[in-house]
Amino acid sequence: LADSPRVAIDAMGGDNAPGEIVAGAAQAAEDGTHVLLVGRGDEISQALADAGASVGPRLEIVEAPDVIAMDDHDPARAIRTKRGSSIGVASRLVKEGRANAVFSAGSTGAALAGAVLETGRIRGVSRPAIAVVLPFPEAPTVLVDAGANADVRAEHVAGFGLLGSTFARIRLGLDTPRVGLLNVGEEPGKGSELAKAAFTLLQSSGLNFIGNVEGRDIPTDRVDVVVTDGFTGNVALKLLEGFGKFIFEQLMKIFSADEESKAAAKVVMPGLAALASTLSPETHGGAHLLGVKGVCIIGHGSSNAAAVRAAVRVASETVEAGLVGEITEALQGEARGEAG
């Protein structure tokens, strides 16, 4: 038990906090993960009682009186000044070795600031980046950076390649993930000045760099890790979310057009539900901030108990797979000029 992964959970972050967050954490504790619920003790205790759960050997409460609002304009400043914020305290638990991972469904900016300022960056990482697994059946793809860095230089983008490749080895179980640079054309020499410079750096990175990929390649099996700046990556991620929602709404209209369609819908609905669920943000376990000295997962603001439970499971698996050590090693290998 002492060696099992310990996940610090920002109990106050997210649209459904603390109720759903605490309920999901309690389920995760039942699953066998050691969870630390960070936030206002009285509210957490009440939410635990509402969920029919209680503090136990795998479920602790860590008091943190402050909350950083979703719309706080300067989350880095909030982390520095509100020393008792739930996300700040949760991030500090990782630095102090009391937890191996942190989960928050609160403000992405605050989670980033907490991870960088409290948990700390891995030596050699200048820009931590957000990686998400896009859960295309048979061809899951890691997208990195999905939104941590809106303004970057080429060396940062190349760094995202190393982070994403290491992450894909662990999360997708691939030996040498195929890394592609998101660009506006396939041929070398295409794209923005940033993309062209990143291309050159990735070519000599030692990664399994397959060159440029385009937006249309993301859902295919051509590429395992799609590398881009955090602006483009965030737009792409949210577009997939919005377009998926749109398509399923259109399908529901088609399937409810008349009685015959409704009967037909019943036959294929299990398959459709499975597809929708596979593509849903609630099942794929959140966004990973890579490059800090701990596993850091940022959940969707709308995370419910099931999403929290899934994210804690992913956090636990990622700790056990040794993500931080693998990234540290890959960076040392790169510094020695070896393949990453």
Added chain:
Amino acid sequence: LADSPRVAIDAMGGDNAPGEIVAGAAQAAEDGTHVLLVGRGDEISQALADAGASVGPRLEIVEAPDVIAMDDHDPARAIRTKRGSSIGVASRLVKEGRANAVFSAGSTGAALAGAVLETGRIRGVSRPAIAVVLPFPEAPTVLVDAGANADVRAEHVAGFGLLGSTFARIRLGLDTPRVGLLNVGEEPGKGSELAKAAFTLLQSSGLNFIGNVEGRDIPTDRVDVVVTDGFTGNVALKLLEGFGKFIFEQLMKIFSADEESKAAAKVVMPGLAALASTLSPETHGGAHLLGVKGVCIIGHGSSNAAAVRAAVRVASETVEAGLVGEITEALQGEARGEAG
């Protein structure tokens, strides 16, 4: 007849050139548009004969012996040096007043270079931009720039807003299109340095600027014109294409799983086919290069006769709606400080 729109068609551009291009052009001439087929006369004549069509009062051949390859690395240089290229000659016909519009399914770079170097920019437009209508049923959206300018400054992005808004008035029939800036968050002050500076310029543009929009808003009815740099826009456009294809492949798998599913599929297939067709690049009439002194439509490389016919119809409608005059007027209004 003399006053009806005249569309110059690059007969040599595209994966299916000249056969499908010429066949589509012949159909467009049947529809009543005056078309000028530009390219190698003997090949065009042969393709016309194959299509059971011939030169007539609405269908001319204009000789152009050279072709710019899809993978030409420097299309601007090719336009300047190969004076007889089909896309260069077609673009020049617009400048000379012999045509009002040009269509090409060939290299996007060559079409851009032809439009800028041969047709010429409208006074006050520093960066022509590509606009596409994303054909979401009930909520079509103009995306601009969808790929002409990979590296831009904020004033260029703001200029795309004026071009896109004018285009949406004409193509979507809206009085005051809602213009949104594609960004990584909704709140003012979010995003890259480029996005923040473009936000400020758009706020004082006189356009109906609704602020930042995110990737997930693109398929919704929140916004009519989504403005972004050509790198992000191109990635988004191709991602929509690839994800749409992916979803329909998954649906076909679900619908062919067993006999019961196949029977169910027959009931809803007309609705699905209509949705797929609405979202297909072949029916929505190509990408418009805005800001040059003529209507310029760039078709998908895979354009078939039906796509060419649809694009020529759109070109003809856009000429009749007076796109170039409207953009010129909007720019003069802007120069005078009026609403665009």
